[in-house]
Amino acid sequence: MTPSAGLLDRLHLLLARHEALRGYTLISPTLFVVLAAMAVPLMLMVAYSFWSQSYVTLDTTLTLKNYADVATRDIYHTLFLRSVMISGLVTLITVLLAYPMAYFVAFDVKKHKLLWLILLTLPFWTSYLLRVFSWKVILGYNGVINSGLMSLGVIAEPLQFLLYNPFSVIVTLAHAWAAFAILPIYVSLEKIDRTLLEAATDLGDGPVRRFFRVTLPLSMPGVIAASLLIFIPTVGDYVTPTLVGGTGGVMIANIIQAQFGKANNWPLGSALAISTMLAVTAIACLTIWLAKRGTGAIR
Amino acid sequence: MSDATRDTGRRVRMGYAALYLAFLYVPILVLPVFSFNDSIFVSFPLKEFTTKWYDQLWETPRLFDALLNSLKVAVFSAVFSTLLGILAARAMTRYRFPLQRPIFGLVMLPLVIPEIILGLSLLILVNRLGLTLSLYTVAIGHVLLCVPFAVGVLLSRFEGFDRSLEEASLDLGESAWMTFWRVTFPIVFPGIVASLLLTFTISFDEFIIAFFLTGTETTLPVHIWSQLRFPQRLPGVLALGTLIILGSTLLIVLAEWLRRRGVQPDKQPDM
Structure with a gap:
């Protein structure tokens, strides 16, 4: 293997990474909205399910x-x-x-x-x-x-x-x-x-x-x-x-x-x-x- | 297999298809038929023809408030979910990156989570953040619900996209920005319009999420829901429903026509 081929490989890798980075940047707003409006609320719901409530006060000690x-x-x-x-x-x-x-x-x-x-x-x-x-x-x-x-x-x-x-x-x-x-x-x-x-x-x-x-x-x-x-x-x-x-x-x-x-x-x-x-x-x-x-x- | 048996099979399936279409459309045709019927009961035999239920709609100011609210929410949801859909569809088709499939799966997930769960979990979040319920909270729920539909519609447009057109434009000296506006955008434009129309309709008709996230200002489906408890308001709901169905149908036919124009029906993804 010649050194130039190794360099080429590395360049290729960098470009691939760069492409991945651009892909991530492009999809990040959509991903953010889905995470903020679906994933976070669902996790909160899970948290709520381990809490308890008497009348209007919420008790955040974990309970089954x-x-x-x-x-x-x-x-x-x-x-x-x-x-x-x-x-x-x-x-x-x-x-x-x-x-x-x-x-x-x-x-x-x-x-x-x-x-x-x-x-x-x-x-x-x-x-x-x-x-x-x-x-x-x-x-x-x-x-x-x-x-x-x-x-x-x-x-x-x-x-x-x-x-x-x-x-x-x-x-x-x-x-x-x-x-x-x-x-x-x-x-x-x-x-x-x-x-x-x-x-x-x-x-x-x-x-x-x-x-x-x-x-x-x-x-x-x-x-x-x-x-x-x-x-x-x-x-x-x-x-x-x-x-x-x-x-x-x-x-x-x-x-x-x-x-x-x-x-x-x-x-x-x-x-x-x-x-x-x-x-x-x-x-x-x-x-x-x-x-x-x-x-x-x-x- | 002889031609005769093949024809019989076809004819049986044809008959079945006709029955199935009737099953699909009868419930939708019931509303317009009885909305012109001069009786507060939805039952046969039909009485005189009347347009008075439609005339009464004009004298219900709360109805117009609800309509206006629904329009606001639907426009907001359509614009934002389509923008987010464009970004996601472009990222999915133009680039390859690690975790692409799982991220895509996550974006499409609201499609298979029951709406009641989406609505209630958002209600919890809004409550924890100390926000008040308003049209904005409804709109956020609707954007979430609409994103998978926007992505689905736009993907079918972006997938059939010939990259060499963009490359040619760049080779010929256009900037990346101008290439987007002059090459990419016109090609995917029908998909964008289709997505806008579709998400508008979904948001406009959505009830469950709106029911949980609506504040003092209600959307049209929530208003209709509140009317269903009063039997004497039934004919009004029929008239209103007829108008809504008519509007939705026009928008959807337009959206479908735009989306599928120039795309082979057998190369469609399943949404």
Whole structure:
């Protein structure tokens, strides 16, 4: 090795470092905002969860009392399990409903893909609050469905099972999060090499076998991404259970909100929020791990 | 596989797609349909056609205050999150540096944290700092929420960017600053506009974070929330909702069209 090559290497290194420095400088304002508005508040929330509060005075001696409360009180377990069950069902139903739709756009639509994609994502961008509210008036006791069926003479009495229960929460959420299911699944279907499908057909697979042996496994990354994008936020949803859930549809987020509102126990609310987030993250990681094992580490 | 079975499969999926679209759009069409219905109940059969619910909106001054507040917050959030998005997207595509992926992950993280957690943790921070809740605290929450969306939109624009154009400009004697304005900026401009429109809409419609961080001045969604408790105000909410949905739809169609113009649909990242 000649000395000049060594010098060149060093110059190269310096330039690379310089480039890294410029990269850091450029991203630092964004990073700062995210750290200041998300990371710091989250750490504060963690701190709060180890503090305690009596009436309005905050006691900053560290205690595990809040977590002990969360771990031992049945009401929190019930609500947490219900939230996870509802979100899990919502995720399953939303993904199952969205898959054929994404499949249709990826494989059957030839000319106007862009139009279809805009059409499918448009409802997602309109006000979440208004969409949930709309389901409330559709499913209500004197709502659109009941009054419609009654004026058509199909039913004599309004159907009671439509609103204020887990069913209405699931329908509303499956509608609200549809775009988060369609887009990732569509992207992974679109990426599939079409020659693989032809190969499967040439080698004698029928359409059904081909779907389960080629298309579905190859689209699993999209399905997993969609599941996580829906499951994680819906566990913490607060608007939907409040507007359409009734007493049977109350979820963990309602209790967390109450601790910061009427009940006025921020430390306990923080402990509930942190526990929920950790549990949801654990469930999400477990799902990814299982899915990866199940489908044989598809990339 | 015969052509006949293939066609049947297609037709079944086509029918399904139509049903699915109906499921997506019926809840949104309910609001406009009943907003012209002369009854305070949202139920069939439809009564007379009326525009009186819209006329009543004009006589609600608090509504206009809320609208103005929402516009202020949305403009602030759109401008700041888009600026931050430009910086991040440029840093991600133009440079390579250690810890790039983790930093990117951190910037995109607000996308998967429940909004209630983002809102409440910010509420704690504001409280600890002894600040009062105002439109600014709402706007800070919205900037945080909007940044991942801005980055996502802008990345797809910056990624398809041909570096040799910038190099050519520099070789031909332009300064780095002028190169940015005369070469880089025009190329990414549609992405910037798309990001502004998108983040504006997200902020304008956002409720959960605003609910926790709003002070005495409320935003429009918080105002609507307060109206939902009164059954007699329902038709007014329908009329207002119709106008909001109309506005959001126009902005989003414009944003999507700008963002995807000239970009192949199959090369889109998933946001």
